[in-house]
Amino acid sequence: MYVAVKGGEKAIDQAHDWLAEARRGDPSVAELSVAQIREQLALAVNRVMAEGSLFDPDLAALAIKQARGDLIEAIFLIRAYRTTLPRFAASRPLDTGAMRCDRRISATYKDLPGGQVLGPTFDYTHRLLDFALEAEGLDRPAVPAEADPCAMPRVTGFLDAEGLIQPEPPCEAVPGDLTRAPLELPAERALRLQALARGDEGFVLSMAYSTQRGYAKNHPFVAELRIGALAVEVEIPELGFAVEIGELELSECETVNQFTGSKSAPAQFTRGYGLVFGQSERKAISMALVDRALRWRELGEDWKGAPAQDEEFVLSHCDNIQATGFLEHIKLPHYVDFQSELELVRKLRRAAGAEVRAGAQADAQAAAE
Template sequence: MYVAVKGGERAIANAHALLAKQGRGDPGLPPIEPSAVAGQLGVLVSRVMAEGSLYDPELAARAILQAQGDVLEAVTLVRSYRTTLPRFGYTLPVDTAALPPQRRVSATFKDLPGGQQLGATFDYTHRLFTDRPTAGPRAGAAAGPAPAMPRVTDLLGASALVEPDRAPGAGDPEPADLTREPSVFPLSRAERLQALARADEGFLLGLGYSTQRGFGSTHPFAGEIRVGEVEVELDAPELGFAVPLGRVEVTECQMINQFQGNGDTPAQFTRGYGLAFGRGERKAMAMSLVDRALRAGEFGERVVAPAQDEEFVISHSDNVQATGFVEHLKLPHYVDFQAELGLVRRLQAEFHARAAAEAATPDPAGADEIRALAEAGT
């Protein structure tokens, strides 16, 4: 608790009251309900869920309101709440290959099997303020079964044009849990992807952008971006079968990257992968760029850029840790500062004493003339 401020606990209580008053806004207007935030600010809610590591749109909306729109504070609230929840078991891996997309785009094939599906996107809107749109009637679903939509990477994999999704004979090892076990470098790819899924979107975006500008070996094509709902099933050993828990909305991105090959591997495309809760295309794309950059060592590429440095990326990508470390500077550091202040004063006194002693000592013959010639540049 910040008790060093004038007034102690009373000052803190007053600060909390003032914060609540400012957060309420104009009392003549109705308060914003969490359901309105979850329904109308879906992209923001998705980011808070992804970086907070908890899929619950209502809780994420409540956190956004309590944080007065501060995304990082909302993420901190969600993560803090998450630590209080019991763990009942583990879900099975979700099958994103069978994901029925609300949106599916690819920059690699014009005539994609199953077709492109634009869905809801800002990509083709004019960046101008408009009147708030009114939702019109929704078109009915097309008759007949949905078309098959094989992954682009599966199409390329059938011709051995892209690396396998896992190394031959590697199996499917149990991934570590970064929320319960400390990170030890070097990390497995599964651990890196966990960290990137929780990472700050802006940080990943900057790193991903840097790889495209040459600070890394990422020269990608957007193989496929899908947004849709997948079913989550709980592994229940005592029942002998999986129990469906419900559906969650996710965004998946698979980047396809150039690789020239080497003496052991023929030329082929390589993969970068990103997955985020809700509608988070920018996060998933940035994540896939950084994922590929961090795989430089697997392909014998030189590690020369920040985005390729695993320890740098993972250690600085968590916005909750970054926020805490930066904002702790607001807390009292009186003792540390007084120590630094005393040191600077002592060093200054020594400097001035030495300068005075040098001025009082007569220069040897010719020293003044030499100094004057040096200052004149001759």
């Protein structure tokens, strides 16, 4: 039990002053601007936007600065800020097939319309520290020629056209929203995807990894991974039509997994799906694997007791703000709570001591007789 305490204001103020000083670091080193964080630590900014569940690069960069680079603390700041804003509308569902891709790769087809585009990737780097980055003033590469944006049809569309993959027919059902109603289990897939999209990257990665190592194995192929920009459309009620309100960077992963089939329906590939704010492909792939593992019931697979199949386990533990809130509260004063346990253990020991003394007396008496 947590009981409120009073006092300590002065110490708290001074602790916060020291925090501010520590945040600034050595004053002889130039201070980071929010714009520098936004531009040069973009993948940290993306992670804070994805798990903070609010797309706003400037706010995420500010949160990272305020949190001294502690990304979970920054995500906490973004979640708290979000609750102060009114929600005007929900967008029209994104058409990710229309994404202007910076990166688009497929592990299932070597040659495909639109091609394989690596984009700004860490893949194929040697993971050797580049000491040239210690020196400032990198030359900007020459401005390349211009090119027409290239259409990138969805890879699962090729399989779908042949009927080889479980279809995802469009529907316009209004999805449940975790931020408006408490999670109830079993949760529909829309709620699971929302929870995973804002879930902790490390947790979702570990769950996905566990499926690859054999805990509810489902043999994923990355049919497609795409990263790029996409406009968002919103219906404006006063106008009676939808307009584009801006553009997001997104990462999307579609996996193709082993078959399902029955006496009445021939074998078909199945799908896992991941979609995340920003450039965040590790998270998008992880999300697709966990999404697929959680679908065991609807796809008629066996319950293998694997953590990644257990929707209650995954959905209740993937949110790092819930997790850190509960975890870190145990460092706050629990004096009354602990006092009662202290009393209890003393009482037990007194009782046990009396028994021990009584037992020893009885032994001594028996020996004397």
